[in-house]
Amino acid sequence: MASLAPSTRTAAPPRPGRRRPLTGWSTPTGLSFVVPALAFFVVFIAYPVARTFYLSLTRSDGFGGTYFAGLHNYGVMLTDPTFVQAAVVTVVYTVVTTVLQTGLALGLALLVNAGPRRSAVVYRTLLFLPAAISLTVTGLLWRLGLTPVFGVVNRLLTDVGLGALTHPWLGDTATVLPTIIVVSLWQATGLFMLIFYAALGNIDPAIAESARMDGAGPLREAWSITIPILRPVIEVVVMLNVLNGLKVFDLNFVMANGGPLHASESLSTYTYLLTFGSSTGGVSSFGYGSAISVVVFLVAGVATLLLYRFRKGDA
């Protein structure tokens, strides 16, 4: 990693705007370098976002065309129990995974970092492996493992004498979402652990050493020294978790297809169901699906701004 040291070591670089140009090139070349990235952005990001807003104001006429319907779709949303359910599922999932994922990952990183470095790298790699597996495979794997009778989870429970606890985890509206949350913790905690672990490696050992000299124990050291230093990283991890949570799709789709009875329906799986799902009776609800997409977009945007201001405000 030595060759990367400059990027992780230097003090914050000056903002690009205040810096004098570093090459003889100027505007025409600069813009032409940006053109390919900009083209992808405009064609497949900016224009589609704008069109989502427009589509959300339209309805299908049933003959393959659409007509302008004002805020009709947004009105439908308020009285659609499935939308309300999906919104609740999305918010609950986002809040719970953000709190647990950040806390668990930080604790795990501190634990890994407390050991000798050589072993720590081995454990770090093992702990990360689930995060290298796609959420699709994760979902399928746990779907098999959680199968009511033959699933390895219930079999293990029976084998250790806890047969009373066996349960159709994904078939019960009360347990499906908590189960998906636990599986998502299994999959993603290693990634956030790795982020914290990388940041811990950047802390000057002299700081911790001096705290120890002053008689601070390991817990005291973590709470008073390490966590405050890691604060910017914690904020980034929280932001990533919130954004991942608001758009959650894969696990809910693969493990339970949003069911049973929409108990694991997220805003993204519901949009998918409305637009591409087979149960809509043939007419795709592009307008209504777009309106839900707009809601996800706005909530994610507001959450980003709030978290960003929170970070700025404390800096």
Place this chain on the structure above:
Amino acid sequence: MTTTVDAGVRPLAPPPVARGRRRDPGAVLRRVLWHAAMVVISAGAIGPLVWMVLTSLRPQNTAFSGPLIPEKIQFSAYVFAWNELEIWRNFLNSVLITGATLVFTIVAATLAGYAFARIGFTARNLLFFVITSALFLPGVATLIPVYLELQTFGLLGSQLGLILVYTAGGVSFSLFLMRTFFEALPNELAEAARLDGASEVQIFWRVMLPLAMPGIATVAIFQMIGVWNELLFASALISEPGDQPIQPAANALIGQYSTNWPALTAAMTLSALPMVIAYVVFQRWFVAGLTAGAVKT
């Protein structure tokens, strides 16, 4: 984070204080407890993956009731999944889609990252802000129009369409990383080359680009894992089973082969394996990217 010690280079010899502590029995006990805790947690992380691989290697009639460690190891489920279920098609589709997306993303992000880091041009900050604002964008917000757009272009159901969409989805984060890497390169090198009469093209191509290779590696590993593992757009934009990449194909199998666990887990293992290998091989670039992306923002 204005810190001094890089994660990779800790002092080789522990300071005398630490060496003295090693003989302390309390420290030995702590070390043993630490290893015990780490083994238990690691087993929790990889246990399910081990179960997946073991299930793929057992005869089908023992999948539901046999002992967890199969008595007989066989690879027939892999042959079945690869040939009969034609997972090879989806595997190759994923290789093609991921490879092409990587090339497009790296070209676009390297050029733009260099410009944003080192060329003074009109509207630079505005453009950077606008393009990177997509970092917060939830994928579902563009799903429906992208579907309609590809339909208009005649690219719906085609792998090229998916490649273009993936490139757009990854380019914001990638150029953000590339700008960070280019900014960190010392300017003296470019100045020295300039004094030696190198043109700007030569400075970019011969001096800066080779030095930015770690950044490109980081962009590549992130984009590779992201694209290989993507499900939402892959499911929505390509419906023909033989044309799909491997994630939606694996997901579709469970409907038809829900009781053939060895075949299912073999397909799952095949779809997971490339990224596990990629991560283990390239993990230092991955960690470097996390540091640059998360620690510095």
